[in-house]
Amino acid sequence: QVQVVESGGGLVQAGGSLRLSCAASGRTTGSYTMGWFRQGPGKEREFVAAIWWSGGSTAYADSVKGRFTISGDNAKNTVLLQMNSLKPEDTAVYYCAASRVYLSSNPFTYDYWGQGTQVTVSS
Numbered sequence: 692q693v694q695v696v697e698s699g700g701g702l703v704q705a706g707g708s709l710r711l712s713c714a715a716s717g718r719t720t721g722s723y724t725m726g727w728f729r730q731g732p733g734k735e736r737e738f739v740a741a742i743w744w745s746g747g748s749t750a751y752a753d754s755v756k757g758r759f760t761i762s763g764d765n766a767k768n769t770v771l772l773q774m775n776s777l778k779p780e781d782t783a784v785y786y787c788a789a790s791r792v793y794l795s796s797n798p799f800t801y802d803y804w805g806q807g808t809q810v811t812v813s814s
């Protein structure tokens with residue numbers, strides 16, 4: 692079992708920045724992908740970014756490339772999502788999740804999910 696807890700959401704103006712944090716605990720040894728997803732009002736959950744826990748490889752959705760950066764701190768079992776140049780369309784609940792599948796963007800391959808943290812970008 693892996694537990695994940697997100698933090699760092701909030702309200703920001705367009706063009707601003709936020710940093711989300713995901714703390715992982717439990718059976719975090721071995722190879723995991725840690726991913727960020729988001730779900731906006733009336734929308735399906737969508738992939739944002741992922742990092743392969745063992746090697747640091749990353750993947751991003753096209754909509755956030757060049758603006759968001761995912762990174763990991765193995766010593767602290769923490770994954771960060773730095774979000775810059777935020778847009779109103781980035782408004783969503785952001786979820787952290789863990790998967791055994793390498794850099795998966797498919798939410799159905801993720802077994803463990805956090806409760807989510809709200810990000811609101813005002814225009």
